[in-house]
Amino acid sequence: MVSSSESTARWRWFASGFILLHFAAIGLSYSTNWRRSALQDGLLVNLQPYLIGVNWYQEMLPIEWISDAHKTKRIRVSVQESDKPKDWKPVFDTTQMAVDNARTERLLHLLAELASNDDTEGLTNVLKSIVLHLENFIKRDNSTVLRIRIEKSSDPEAGSEEESILYEASLARFPNGEFSFVPKIENHRTVRSLNSATVSP
Amino acid sequence: MMSRCKETLDWWNGVWFTPKSPELLSMVRIACGMIAALHFALLLINGSEWFGMHGWFNTDAGRYLIGDGVEGTGSLYRWSILFWFPHSIPIVAGVGLIASTATMAGIGARVSPLLAWFCLSTFHHRSPLLTMVYEPLLVAILAYLIIDPGRLVWTFRPGLASGQARVSVCIATQLIYCHLWIWIAFSLCSMLANPIWWNGDAGWLLIQQGRGWLRLSADRQWLGQLLTHSVIGIQVAILFCMTQSACNWLGRWMLYLFALSVLLLLADWMYASVLLAASLAVWPVPMSRPNTQSKQNNASNK
Secondary structure: OOOHHHHHHHHHHHHHHHHHHHHHHHHHHHHOOOOOOHHHHHHHHHOHHHHHHOOOOOOOOOOOOOOHHHOOOEEEEEEEEOOEEEEEEEEEEOOOOOOOHHHHHHHHHHHHHHHHOOOHHHHHHHHHHHHHHHHHHHOOOOOOEEEEEEEEEEOOOOOOOEEEEEEEEEEEEOOOOOEEEEEOOOHHHOOOOOOHHHOOO | OHHHHHHHHHHHHHHHHOOEOOHHHHHHHHHHHHHHHHHHHHHHHHHHHHHOOOOOOOHHHHHHHOOOOOOOOOHHHOOOHHHOOHHHHHHHHHHHHHHHHHHHHOEOOOHHHHHHHHHHHHHHHHOHHHOOOHHHHHHHHHHHHHHOOOOOOEOOOHHHHOOOOEHHHHHHHHHHHHHHHHHHHHHHHHHHOOHHHHOOHHHHHHHHHOOOOOOOOHHHHHHHHHHHHHHHHHHHHHHHHHHOHHHHHHHHHHHHHHHHHHHHHHOOHHHHHHHHHHHOOOOOOHHHOOHHHHHHHHHHHO
């Protein structure tokens, strides 16, 4: 028969082991936010059921207040709509946020990072979600989105604002109501006008 | 050698397994319950607008960004019910609000923090990339409060309503203590990994972006740089004071300054509140701390 002191000691060993492993796993998870090795990566993948399942997996933890990627002064998402096709109407703007500032800002930086990293699939997924929200949740006058773009102005420390368009696309609509994005081709990527001799009739 | 091992073992047992009065932990529970209730109240208002069927960040976008179907991303373990039932957002937020309020009021034993943790995690798993700074810390404290929620007002288990010292209180308090230490350590390290925290630009950039409460004209750049270095110094001081019971008063004031800098540079009052709430497990508010509790806490921290 196991005495109560023995069972207490056993319980303490078990609890101590768990505490040490728990903080080792959290330390590993949090530390990978700024640097990681292949060993850390492998350990993280193996610990995913525990770390993700109980919510300790904090990759891209927003623990840092500002990073190099956030050195931008302003990020703006704007759209051109069918009722006023000439005007760019701002949807999100880091300088004009009133409600839910932190979440909006996270979304804008996420969009900017997706655009900068050329993750077109990720970018179109999020932009599609924004367009659907505008057309189904906010719009009441049946106007549709024609074009969407993400802009940022950077280099605030130099005192000069340099506006740049990170992404711009037109919406191609299909008869079933679906749509896709057709990115605007940058000037330097535009194909030179074709020789008339090579153009098929 | 053996005596040193025994000393270490005794110290470890003293830190983690000494019965503690639940009064101190109750303060953490009340503060965190209040913040979680506010968080869910906000989600009840605008959660559907963000994560609903036609939200700003709908389920398709959410699934893509958690790496759904891609091996190695761990998306299998993201169990948010909001992926399958996007219309249930007001229900989840409402249950979370009730559970957090019950946690704050000290009703419902361990079930209340467990439910609040579940609802908070549900939103977290739905969109981990749109998580705000305070959420991972708040969700951790709620998880530790499941082990022991402190002294309760009403519960089916009379043991949790008594003010009797318990080992589970000690474990929960120390877990919050250690988690806060790790949190601040990694916050500091991730800042130091970025040159803009060394050359003083970080604070100035944040002021220029207008994110915080502080507004400065261009000729006051030195003040922004001073703030940047202060934020680093304050975190170093907090980490040091958390390990030295003799520096309790200094540590508490450093944490107040840290919370103030969060407000001045980020205007994130929820993050500042969670930091203050978590710090109650380390440095309780002096007027509500009985002397015996203070000594016990200091001894175990040592």
